[in-house]
Amino acid sequence: MTPAIEIRQACKAYGDLKAVNCVDLEVGQGEFFALLGPNGAGKTTLINLLSGLCKPDSGRLSIMGFDVSRNYKDARRSVGVVPQELVFDPFFTVREVLEVQSGYFGISDNDDWIDEILTRLDLSAKADTNMRALSGGMKRRVLVAQALVHKPPVIILDEPTAGVDVELRQALWEFVRSLNEAGHTIVLTTHYLEEAQSLCSRIAMLKAGNIVALDTTENLLKGFSVRRVKLQISPDEMPEALKSRCLGLESGYHVLKLDEFSELESLLEALRKFGTEVTDMILPPPDLEEVFVEIMSEA
Amino acid sequence: MKGFSSLFYKEVLRFWKVGFQTLLSPLLSTLLYLLIFSHALGSHVQALPGVPYISFLIPGLAMMALLQNAFANSSSSLIQSKITGNIIFLLLSPVSYPEIFFAYVLASTVRGILVGIGIFAVTHWAIRVPLEYPLWALVFGILGSFILGATGIIAGIWAEKFDQLASFQNFIILPLTFLSGVFYSIRSLPPFWQQVSHLNPFFYLIDGFRYGFFGASDAPPYFSLLVVSICFAAVSLFTLGLLKSGYKLRN
Numbered sequence: 001m002t003p004a005i006e007i008r009q010a011c012k013a014y015g016d017l018k019a020v021n022c023v024d025l026e027v028g029q030g031e032f033f034a035l036l037g038p039n040g041a042g043k044t045t046l047i048n049l050l051s052g053l054c055k056p057d058s059g060r061l062s063i064m065g066f067d068v069s070r071n072y073k074d075a076r077r078s079v080g081v082v083p084q085e086l087v088f089d090p091f092f093t094v095r096e097v098l099e100v101q102s103g104y105f106g107i108s109d110n111d112d113w114i115d116e117i118l119t120r121l122d123l124s125a126k127a128d129t130n131m132r133a134l135s136g137g138m139k140r141r142v143l144v145a146q147a148l149v150h151k152p153p154v155i156i157l158d159e160p161t162a163g164v165d166v167e168l169r170q171a172l173w174e175f176v177r178s179l180n181e182a183g184h185t186i187v188l189t190t191h192y193l194e195e196a197q198s199l200c201s202r203i204a205m206l207k208a209g210n211i212v213a214l215d216t217t218e219n220l221l222k223g224f225s226v227r228r229v230k231l232q233i234s235p236d237e238m239p240e241a242l243k244s245r246c247l248g249l250e251s252g253y254h255v256l257k258l259d260e261f262s263e264l265e266s267l268l269e270a271l272r273k274f275g276t277e278v279t280d281m282i283l284p285p286p287d288l289e290e291v292f293v294e295i296m297s298e299a
Numbered sequence: 300m301k302g303f304s305s306l307f308y309k310e311v312l313r314f315w316k317v318g319f320q321t322l323l324s325p326l327l328s329t330l331l332y333l334l335i336f337s338h339a340l341g342s343h344v345q346a347l348p349g350v351p352y353i354s355f356l357i358p359g360l361a362m363m364a365l366l367q368n369a370f371a372n373s374s375s376s377l378i379q380s381k382i383t384g385n386i387i388f389l390l391l392s393p394v395s396y397p398e399i400f401f402a403y404v405l406a407s408t409v410r411g412i413l414v415g416i417g418i419f420a421v422t423h424w425a426i427r428v429p430l431e432y433p434l435w436a437l438v439f440g441i442l443g444s445f446i447l448g449a450t451g452i453i454a455g456i457w458a459e460k461f462d463q464l465a466s467f468q469n470f471i472i473l474p475l476t477f478l479s480g481v482f483y484s485i486r487s488l489p490p491f492w493q494q495v496s497h498l499n500p501f502f503y504l505i506d507g508f509r510y511g512f513f514g515a516s517d518a519p520p521y522f523s524l525l526v527v528s529i530c531f532a533a534v535s536l537f538t539l540g541l542l543k544s545g546y547k548l549r550n
């Protein structure tokens with residue numbers, strides 16, 4: 001099957017700064033994919049190269065098999081981008097904006113679909129309100145609506161939840177998840193790593209224009225996450241022999257490092273041997289944030 | 300075609316919604332010019348034989364307003380879209396660069412022509428201006444809007460700040476229109492300045508336009524038409540090339 005997104009050796013420099021440094025990336029159709037990285041890593045630049053907002057210095061990019069420069073019309077029809085910046089046209093109402101945007105994509109009678117998106121994004125009441133009169137979160141929702149007017153198979157969301165309240169965040173993710181279930185390929189960037197962890201099946205991590213990690217969420221968590229166990233013990237004194245494993249104390253719990261999950265068994269046995277009783281135990285689930293920090297410090 | 304018509308519709312709607320600034324205010328300032336110049340100069344200037352100065356003045360002022368508004372429409376729309384960032388909605392779409400070109404130019408033309416017609420409409424009851432060759436007037440009015448609409452695209456793409464656009468307007472568009480014979484017939488100038496005026500493309504626009512009204516002009520009308528057509532072709536090709544390259548839009 002044609003990949004939803006195919007990037008081959010894409011480079012983009014601003015002066016001496018290599019914003020995107022020869023990136024190779026493939027995202028399959030129907031994937032829910034996360035592009036993560038610290039500020040300035042090159043996420044937005046990579047998205048701009050895909051959407052045609054800027055031109056690569058070298059390399060090839062395609063969406064649904066359409067080259068973004070040679071076959072730009074089909075490529076752009078295949079992708080909807082929710083930009084990171086909160087941009088809007090102050091001259092128009094929400095509905096006008098969506099009608100004009102549909103027209104750009106060659107769609108004439110889009111009222112049914114526009115009404116549906118407005119409902120799903122809880123914007124119906126604001127349909128005839130001028131963009132200027134919307135709150136920040138509402139403007140963000142209009143950006144999402146604009147990206148969807150042409151029902152693109154690939155949807156790219158560049159930090160869609162920045163500055164968005166909890167309720168809308170959940171509603172938005174529910175909506176995006178349903179789009180994914182309906183077959184749309186989703187690519188998102190976010191700095192809320194727990195969002196990426198719970199939503200995305202595959203993750204690329206970008207640092208200084210390079211991809212430094214690319215794997216399924218599961219493998220990343222398994223491979224990189226330091227497993228830890230939190231123990232409450234009595235007497236509350238860690239035996240000397242096990243102190244090397246101690247990562248510290250956290251609200252009455254001793255935090256111990258596990259290189260392998262199977263080490264837990266021997267750890268508990270060792271404690272028993274020292275006559276230490278375990279009164280409570282927590283096994284925190286693997287955490288993408290830790291993986292992220294670790295990968296970023298290594299790379 | 301749908302991409303073009305949507306963008307055209309959006310551009311017309313944009314100036315229509317703020318018609319007070321984009322249509323009424325240029326109308327008002329043109330009427331002020333008319334009042335002041337006809338009073339101050341009326342008895343001193345003999346522009347065309349047998350034509351009262353105030354009648355002579357009206358087509359020139361109308362054309363000047365038409366040109367300036369055609370320029371203002373595309374240039375201000377583009378720079379606003381660039382600065383606020385909403386230009387990306389167009390750039391993310393499959394609308395092609397010729398469609399972008401024609402949509403901006405034609406919306407500018409609509410605004411230019413509306414302002415021009417408005418000036419005739421409000422002066423009509425007081426001052427009689429003949430209309431000898433309406434087709435000539437129309438052709439020059441439209442070509443003038445095209446040229447300035449396209450120039451507005453160039454300026455809107457090039458300028459990064461509003462004051463850069465203002466300098467483009469103040470140092471290029473304004474002097475060229477003022478020195479093109481809006482307020483006088485260039486025959487009243489010393490020979491050297493007559494020669495200089497003949498290098499100004501705006502002179503041919505105004506002169507040809509005026510020919511449509513009075514059936515008389517400083518330059519032969521067909522020659523003016525030729526010059527204006529060449530200017531239009533050159534400016535259009537340049538603008539299309541600029542849009543195609545993505546200069547300052549997709550970088």
Ligand SMILES: Nc1ncnc2c1ncn2[C@@H]1O[C@H](COP(=O)(O)OP(=O)(O)OP(=O)(O)O)[C@@H](O)[C@H]1O
Nearest residue numbers: 014017019037038039040041042043044045046084
């Ligand atoms: N138009 C531009 N001109 C010059 N430098 C730019 C431009 N756009 C981006 N950059 C630089 O390229 C690098 C990558 O920027 P980019 O916006 O892609 O980062 P990002 O990963 O999206 O960061 P963030 O998480 O903050 O959104 C940054 O160092 C940025 O300063």
Ligand SMILES: [Mg+2]
Nearest residue numbers: 043044084158
């Ligand atoms: Mg970014």
